[in-house]
Amino acid sequence: MTDQEKIFSNDYYDIIADYTLPERFRGTLKDFVYQPISGETGVVYANRREIIPLNVSDYTYQVIPKLYGLMQQGEVFDPTPLIRSGITEVQGGSLNLTGRGVIIGFLDTGIRYDEEVFKNSDGSTRILGIWDQNIRTGVPPQDILYGSEYKRETINLALQSENPREIVPSYDENGHGTALASVAAGSRLGNGLTFLGAAPEADIVVVKLKEAKQYLRELYLVPEDVPAYAESDVLVAIKYLESYAVSLLKPLVICFGLGTNMGDHNGHSVLAGYLNQIATKRSRVVMVCGGNEGNSAHHYQGTSIDGLSETVDNVEIRVDGNTKGFTAELWGSVPAKHAISIRTPGGEVTSRVDFRDQSRREFSFVFERSRVQVDHILVEQGSGEELIFFRFIDPTPGIWTIQVTISENASGSCFNIWLPLTDFLQSNTYFLRPHPFGTLTEPSNAREVITITTYNDENGSFWTDSGRGYTRIGRMKPDICAPGVNIDTILGARTGSSMAVAIASGAAAQFLQWAVVEANQPRVESREVKNYFIRGAYRSPGESYPNREWGAYGNIVSSHGKAVKLWLSGWSGSNLFAA
Numbered sequence: 001m002t003d004q005e006k007i008f009s010n011d012y013y014d015i016i017a018d019y020t021l022p023e024r025f026r027g028t029l030k031d032f033v034y035q036p037i038s039g040e041t042g043v044v045y046a047n048r049r050e051i052i053p054l055n056v057s058d059y060t061y062q063v064i065p066k067l068y069g070l071m072q073q074g075e076v077f078d079p080t081p082l083i084r085s086g087i088t089e090v091q092g093g094s095l096n097l098t099g100r101g102v103i104i105g106f107l108d109t110g111i112r113y114d115e116e117v118f119k120n121s122d123g124s125t126r127i128l129g130i131w132d133q134n135i136r137t138g139v140p141p142q143d144i145l146y147g148s149e150y151k152r153e154t155i156n157l158a159l160q161s162e163n164p165r166e167i168v169p170s171y172d173e174n175g176h177g178t179a180l181a182s183v184a185a186g187s188r189l190g191n192g193l194t195f196l197g198a199a200p201e202a203d204i205v206v207v208k209l210k211e212a213k214q215y216l217r218e219l220y221l222v223p224e225d226v227p228a229y230a231e232s233d234v235l236v237a238i239k240y241l242e243s244y245a246v247s248l249l250k251p252l253v254i255c256f257g258l259g260t261n262m263g264d265h266n267g268h269s270v271l272a273g274y275l276n277q278i279a280t281k282r283s284r285v286v287m288v289c290g291g292n293e294g295n296s297a298h299h300y301q302g303t304s305i306d307g308l309s310e311t312v313d314n315v316e317i318r319v320d321g322n323t324k325g326f327t328a329e330l331w332g333s334v335p336a337k338h339a340i341s342i343r344t345p346g347g348e349v350t351s352r353v354d355f356r357d358q359s360r361r362e363f364s365f366v367f368e369r370s371r372v373q374v375d376h377i378l379v380e381q382g383s384g385e386e387l388i389f390f391r392f393i394d395p396t397p398g399i400w401t402i403q404v405t406i407s408e409n410a411s412g413s414c415f416n417i418w419l420p421l422t423d424f425l426q427s428n429t430y431f432l433r434p435h436p437f438g439t440l441t442e443p444s445n446a447r448e449v450i451t452i453t454t455y456n457d458e459n460g461s462f463w464t465d466s467g468r469g470y471t472r473i474g475r476m477k478p479d480i481c482a483p484g485v486n487i488d489t490i491l492g493a494r495t496g497s498s499m500a501v502a503i504a505s506g507a508a509a510q511f512l513q514w515a516v517v518e519a520n521q522p523r524v525e526s527r528e529v530k531n532y533f534i535r536g537a538y539r540s541p542g543e544s545y546p547n548r549e550w551g552a553y554g555n556i557v558s559s560h561g562k563a564v565k566l567w568l569s570g571w572s573g574s575n576l577f578a579a
Contacts, residue, residue: 003033004136007045007146010214013054014232015044016063018270035145037239038274043232054219056375056389057360062270062382065231067212067220068258069421070109070176071289071441071498081483084457087198087507099199099509101517103128104185104253105241107234108177109227110208113155114164115178117186117195117490118204125155126187128203128248131240132170133210133233141240147210170208174227176498177206179489180257183502185509186490195490198506199513202253205244207237220262221325221391222424229258231271238271242278251283251512255505256449257498259291259441261298261418264331265472268382272446279448279526283516285508286526289497290453290467290478291421291441294549297430298419299439304336304406311406315417319345320427321397329418330404331472332386336413337378339405340388344368345398352405355388368396399432416472437548440467440477450508450530451477453549454484454500460540462549466497469548480504480533481550507533 006012012033018041031047052058082088090097111118111130118126130150131141138148150158150168158167165171172178185204186197212222212230222228238254245252256275263269267276279286293299304311317328332338339354348365355376363372373391380387392400406413416438419425444451444467454466463485469477484500486493511529515521521528534551543550 004140004146006033007035008136008210011048012045013048013051013215014065014213014230015046015059016065016232016235016270017042017044018062033145035236036143037235038277041235041270041274043235048215054215055360056377056387060381061377061387061389064219065212065216066260066262066269066271066442067216067222067228067230067424068234068260069229069423070174070227071257071259071292071496081457081487081503082196082198085483085503085507087503087510088192088196090510091200095514097510097513099185099202099506100513102199102251102253102509102512103203103205103245103248104181104199104255104505104509105205105207105244106177106181106184106255106257107207107209107237107241108180108257109174110170110172110177111181111204111206112172112175112178113168113170114159115182115490116189117182117197119159119187123159125152125159126185126204127155128152128205129244130155130168130170130206130208131237132208133237134208135169141243143243144236144240172208175491176227176257177208179491179494180255180498180502181206182490183487183499184255184506198503199509202506202509203250205241207240209233209237220327220420220424221393222420223324223426226423226426228424231269234258235271235274238274238278245284251516253285253287253505253508253512254278255501256286256288256443257501259289259421259444259497261293261421261441262329263442264380264383264385264387265416265418265438265440265442265445266383266475267443267446267471269443270382272443275443275446276448282523282525283512284525285512285529286449287501287505287508288444288446288449288451289441289501290444290451291439292465292467292496293421293439293441294436294468295465296422296439297434298422299435300417300431300433301414301435301438302404302406303414304412306412309407313404313406315402315404316432317400317402317419318430318432319392319395319397319400320429323395323397323425323427323429325391325393325395326420326425326429328390328392330388330390330415331383331417332388332406332415333413333473334385335408336406336415337408338386338388338415339407340374341403342372343401343403344370345396345400352403370395437468438470438472440469440471445471445477447475448526450504450526450533451479452497452501452504453478453481453551454497455481455550456485457483458485466549476546478551479530480537
């Protein structure tokens, strides 16, 4: 097999190597491929016959790729969200901020490159490059081992031919990536009356992610027909976007419209670390959506009772009859320890398991066909916290109870449990006593990225499905709120936090044009951009701040059009755009 064939093969595990290859593989792996990412971080594609079966206990949690899903729900063009955000106002006038000279990078379901909204007025493409991770017939990008890259010259040739896809076969079947790109960077059509993106002259670079391998779907019990993307492929996609901007010496906005409920919800994954690394570089902005899990009832928080040596909490999960299986992750805070037992809907109860080290248990039941596998890590590598990972296989419909016992210096301690994304469950399975906060999806809890939540610009209300802060240990997130309800895209109106992050990414490209391309503040990076957004954002007099919904610092992209106007008043040194 070639290296590319191994990367695609389900017979090879994707293993994220953070800094060094895991010690257990040294000297034992003979058949593997290594894809560098950054520094000593990379992805190992290892022959499954040479290593033990994949599970959380035997492998460190960080090395197994998490799965990411799309953050979207759901025809006359309506520019109202852009107007109310102040974006259209600064596209014109003396500033003329259209994202010119800035790259917006997308890693998603691809792009329909032949749409007029991605062309210049002369019919040529505005897309600098497309890397399709799925296609094996072309040439991969430099320093990347798989997929096919199509640059602007090739895309233009395709647009001039009668059968464009014979030359550039990449296509966005789903439409999510195309919709996202059109909102962030769609061209001005019909003088802005037919369509208009937030940064209509920005350059576009696109990665079409390949679907996760079957073994990862089986590990996380994700249904076959649901879009799911492996963290390993996402990491390589970000490497591509960053390297493209470096090669052209251009500022870059990364528009991240994916999310997952896996992880410690405090930004300690390898992916979060890599995004932090890029976000702190000059002329780089990383925009991440906060997800659509705020109203899903997929987060539970339990707290110990002061004065008691042990606290017992019965966590009830209502499992729908259509649920084939699901995972759950319990994250406990030090110094407390957590023991668990499980009660089935039929009343069978397992013995209490008091974990003392990294171990794995499996429970079967006399009267039910269900199985529950439980992996335990006392000190998880990235976060340093305790992790208990559950796999419910063929769960009987009804109320399942996880009895959690908190002990050992547990006064004031709390634990959190997350169920998978709504799309990954594909059933009405939820906690009976959910906690609505702490529902931002990963990697939006990463410290240095700009985290975007969603509101409805039609009435100025917070969108109830939008993820809510703070992070698991109380660090302030999200950062800012943008319109994301019934947003017009080139493929029709769509709703979700990915639409909000697209609008915010376009606004960031406007800012980078002014700051970097026009040399007004050429060394700017995500932190400065975040604070410009914060200084210019609108704060509702009816809300208290910091705020778990509208933003950690009480900042929204204003439904009254103040946000962009106010940061631009700071840029220009005048009150021209002050509210």
